[in-house]
Amino acid sequence: MANISTNIKIDIDYIGAACNCCPHSLDWQNGPRLIYAVTNSVALCSDIAPFSIRKTFSGHQARVNCVKWIRQEQRNSISDFYYFLSASVDKTICLWKGIDDDYRICTSLVGHQNSVTTLIGYQQSSNDNVYVASGSADSTVKIWCIANTLATCIHTLDLQNGFAITLEFVPLDNHKNVFLLFVATDKNTVNIYQVSNSVIEQVFVLSGHEDWIRSITIQKLTPLQWFVATCSQDNYIRIWQLSFDENNNQTNVDETILKLKRSSFALKNSDEFSINVNVELYSILLGHEEAIYGLCWYPNTDLKKVATTILSASMDKSMVLWTFDDNQKMYIDKARVGEVGGNTLGFYGCTFSPCGSYILGHGYEGALHLWKIEEIDNRINLVPQVINSGHFNTVEDCCWDKHSGRYLLSVSTDQTTRLHAEWKRDEIISWHEIGRPQIHGYEMKCLAFIGSNQQRFVSGADEKILRVFEAPKNFLENFSRITKINVDEDIARAQSLPEGANVPALGLSNKAIFDSDENQTTTIANDENPMTVDALYKEGFFKATVLSEPPLEEHLLQNTLWPEIQKLYGHGYEIIAVASNPSGSIVASSCKATQQNDAAIILWNTNTWKPVVRLVVHQLTVVRMVFSNDGRYLLSVSRDRSWSLFDVDESDFQARLHKRISSNNPYHKRIIWTCSFSHDDKYFITGARDQQIHVWRVKEKSDNDNEQPCEKNYLKLNDSVTAVTFASHLIQNDKYFVVAGLDNGSIFLYTWNEQISWQQITSIAPPLGFHLTVNQLCFRPSSLSSSSYYQLAGCSNDGTVRIFSISLS
Numbered sequence: 001m002a003n004i005s006t007n008i009k010i011d012i013d014y015i016g017a018a019c020n021c022c023p024h025s026l027d028w029q030n031g032p033r034l035i036y037a038v039t040n041s042v043a044l045c046s047d048i049a050p051f052s053i054r055k056t057f058s059g060h061q062a063r064v065n066c067v068k069w070i071r072q073e074q075r076n077s078i079s080d081f082y083y084f085l086s087a088s089v090d091k092t093i094c095l096w097k098g099i100d101d102d103y104r105i106c107t108s109l110v111g112h113q114n115s116v117t118t119l120i121g122y123q124q125s126s127n128d129n130v131y132v133a134s135g136s137a138d139s140t141v142k143i144w145c146i147a148n149t150l151a152t153c154i155h156t157l158d159l160q161n162g163f164a165i166t167l168e169f170v171p172l173d174n175h176k177n178v179f180l181l182f183v184a185t186d187k188n189t190v191n192i193y194q195v196s197n198s199v200i201e202q203v204f205v206l207s208g209h210e211d212w213i214r215s216i217t218i219q220k221l222t223p224l225q226w227f228v229a230t231c232s233q234d235n236y237i238r239i240w241q242l243s244f245d246e247n248n249n250q251t252n253v254d255e256t257i258l259k260l261k262r263s264s265f266a267l268k269n270s271d272e273f274s275i276n277v278n279v280e281l282y283s284i285l286l287g288h289e290e291a292i293y294g295l296c297w298y299p300n301t302d303l304k305k306v307a308t309t310i311l312s313a314s315m316d317k318s319m320v321l322w323t324f325d326d327n328q329k330m331y332i333d334k335a336r337v338g339e340v341g342g343n344t345l346g347f348y349g350c351t352f353s354p355c356g357s358y359i360l361g362h363g364y365e366g367a368l369h370l371w372k373i374e375e376i377d378n379r380i381n382l383v384p385q386v387i388n389s390g391h392f393n394t395v396e397d398c399c400w401d402k403h404s405g406r407y408l409l410s411v412s413t414d415q416t417t418r419l420h421a422e423w424k425r426d427e428i429i430s431w432h433e434i435g436r437p438q439i440h441g442y443e444m445k446c447l448a449f450i451g452s453n454q455q456r457f458v459s460g461a462d463e464k465i466l467r468v469f470e471a472p473k474n475f476l477e478n479f480s481r482i483t484k485i486n487v488d489e490d491i492a493r494a495q496s497l498p499e500g501a502n503v504p505a506l507g508l509s510n511k512a513i514f515d516s517d518e519n520q521t522t523t524i525a526n527d528e529n530p531m532t533v534d535a536l537y538k539e540g541f542f543k544a545t546v547l548s549e550p551p552l553e554e555h556l557l558q559n560t561l562w563p564e565i566q567k568l569y570g571h572g573y574e575i576i577a578v579a580s581n582p583s584g585s586i587v588a589s590s591c592k593a594t595q596q597n598d599a600a601i602i603l604w605n606t607n608t609w610k611p612v613v614r615l616v617v618h619q620l621t622v623v624r625m626v627f628s629n630d631g632r633y634l635l636s637v638s639r640d641r642s643w644s645l646f647d648v649d650e651s652d653f654q655a656r657l658h659k660r661i662s663s664n665n666p667y668h669k670r671i672i673w674t675c676s677f678s679h680d681d682k683y684f685i686t687g688a689r690d691q692q693i694h695v696w697r698v699k700e701k702s703d704n705d706n707e708q709p710c711e712k713n714y715l716k717l718n719d720s721v722t723a724v725t726f727a728s729h730l731i732q733n734d735k736y737f738v739v740a741g742l743d744n745g746s747i748f749l750y751t752w753n754e755q756i757s758w759q760q761i762t763s764i765a766p767p768l769g770f771h772l773t774v775n776q777l778c779f780r781p782s783s784l785s786s787s788s789y790y791q792l793a794g795c796s797n798d799g800t801v802r803i804f805s806i807s808l809s
Helices: 473-483 488-496 515-521 553-558
Strands: 008-016 035-038 041-045 053-058 064-069 082-088 092-099 102-110 116-123 130-136 140-147 150-158 164-171 179-185 190-195 200-206 213-222 225-232 236-245 262-269 273-286 292-297 309-314 318-325 330-338 347-352 358-363 368-376 379-385 395-400 408-412 416-425 428-439 444-450 456-461 466-470 500-502 511-513 564-568 575-580 586-591 601-605 610-615 622-627 633-638 643-649 654-660 672-677 683-688 692-697 721-731 735-742 747-753 757-764 774-779 789-796 801-808
Touching: 008 053, 008 416, 008 428, 008 757, 035 064, 041 064, 064 116, 082 116, 082 130, 092 116, 092 130, 102 140, 102 150, 116 164, 130 164, 130 179, 140 179, 164 213, 179 213, 190 262, 200 262, 200 273, 213 292, 225 292, 236 292, 236 309, 273 330, 309 347, 318 347, 318 358, 318 379, 330 368, 330 379, 395 774, 395 789, 408 444, 408 456, 408 801, 416 444, 416 473, 416 801, 428 466, 428 473, 428 553, 456 575, 456 586, 473 488, 473 500, 575 622, 586 622, 586 633, 601 633, 610 654, 622 672, 633 672, 683 721, 683 735, 692 721, 721 774, 721 789, 735 774, 735 789
Parallel strands: 292 347, 395 444, 444 575, 672 721
Antiparallel strands: 008 801, 035 041, 041 053, 064 082, 082 092, 092 102, 116 130, 130 140, 140 150, 164 179, 179 190, 190 200, 213 225, 225 236, 236 273, 262 273, 292 309, 309 318, 318 330, 347 358, 358 368, 368 379, 395 408, 408 416, 416 428, 444 456, 456 466, 466 564, 500 511, 575 586, 586 601, 601 610, 622 633, 633 643, 643 654, 672 683, 683 692, 721 735, 735 747, 747 757, 774 789, 789 801
16 A cells, blocks of 8 residues: 655644533633633634634543643743643543644643542743642542653642542742642532642631532732632632731731631741731622532733632523622622523533633533623623534534535434534634534434435434424524525525424424414413413424524524424334435435344335335344435445445335345455445445455446455555545546544545555544544535545544545645
């Protein structure tokens, strides 16, 4: 196998992914860019709106629980490196070092015996050591000192049977390498420790909360006056003031002034220093109705006075911006924002942007919520902004709209189908999720677009039925405004279609909403009895909206569903694969199977939605099916290590076996996961768990099941082949362009023809590529595609949907 001499440029156009559904999994304020955890990796976003993901960095074998920028007190120059931390269920912590969008693992911290759940880091200046505090489910807190790339655990706190929920780690300004460590435990208290390289000692306990403390944030008014804010599941925020007295003077307290009780503790370090610290409960804030998970002081900029503005995020679906009122001498909630509607829980965390002009929250289902802060005449307006979104679990399948690839659909085990498209404005183009056609109660497994002249798709989930959806009128109108793509023909055809859809209470089917329905559901007659079930539990969540930019999470949840037009019953077990022929007249489907009768492929007539043929050939589950580009053939691959090619007669909806290989064939020794036809339908390709790819001729046929591949020189890769596809053009006039995705997340680009066989062009690896199993790859059927430019979409177990642009010369 030779390497081909081709100039190639690969860029990432889009990475769609949600934040991991856990606290501490996002950070922005302490570093130059937004970072957040995405399954086993860390997503690094652009530094300009709409803050799209640029790269994802993976150094862990399991889910990332928390990410954190290392706080740097002094930066000597703009070329200094930044650092961030990631901690995982795999018991390890990675320290990443880099600048702009290029980061690499500097060192790994290994020592915890269980999942690492919280961490914090600090560096005085770019030449100093990095100090890290980490808390784990193994009931310990470890303090690490990292010099260059050498990491040393200098202290371990044993919390016996308890554990640390959150940490804060703050240096004493006038004493090098001496810190105060704040540890919130499951005892509803914050333990304060004095930490140096040689000693760790508990000096005080902050008590008062009645439930777990979820976040601690500290801001220094001066080096000798700190404000410590904590938030808890008891719905309260408490703010303490710490006053440091380095001369140990006893302050004269005016007994006539009514003040909350004061306490004090001493910091000592042999004979070097002795500091008295006064602790005073400064304020208690109550404004949330559920547990508060996120808390964040306004960043240290010149825009606001220090310790006067704080942001909180709660499970009651709201975020509150509190500011200190000098007249009333108390914190008041200046602005309140949050989710409205939907069946989701609230926020897991919040942060300001580094400059303090944005606030960001991340929610229970991984969604990001961004607002811009606008201050007018001492009033604060929070303006919703567009930001990246995506699936929060394994993405199982994706496919392009067959009409020139106007948008991409993807399905996931997060029980949703999502629609991704370009947002065009002022010569700027960025990809976004602009619709959520299906929000289901089962994990989604597969989908297929039906035909090129109608906006329909069919999807399968962990249930026995297939569901068919059609685009509503409101979606098509908004799609046209956002993407600047002319869909007048579709809108004209959609005049008889519903405006939108909603999911009825206790239902799984998207119910169509027409104009008259919408008006009825959004108005209540005066004489209507409000105590009836229909009046109390309205089903009319949908409201037609006019959008010129990608919808926010609330709109995606409620206003972008597609009505379900058909259910297809026929399979006995959960649906695994589905495919549609190019004209959209036939849909093929398969389900889980352990015996031949259950492994039947069912062909459906999309005019009548009736099953027309059962193809019983395979012994075990059919995992992938694909129709040829002319619609004359259907190819299926199975867990039984065989493939089957069927002749399909579209005119009378019949199909018969054309040729196949048996389960004991000498070519594929393991499960065949994937298959694809060449653009001219002369060849098809199969990829399997045995790490091999074979190319087969479509027309040639042997008398028995001993079909032979085109040439003996098969392609052997370094892991299971889980996705493979042909491009829509020949390159260099006579070579087919083939892309293969592997179980380890790698993507390989090859050329192939029968004379020269396989030639590798290049590969796509992290941080641009996937980190876990590639589940599907598909080229965009766009008019922009040529023999030198392609757009390749893919989805993966790493929870991302990615679109690559490939330029060949």
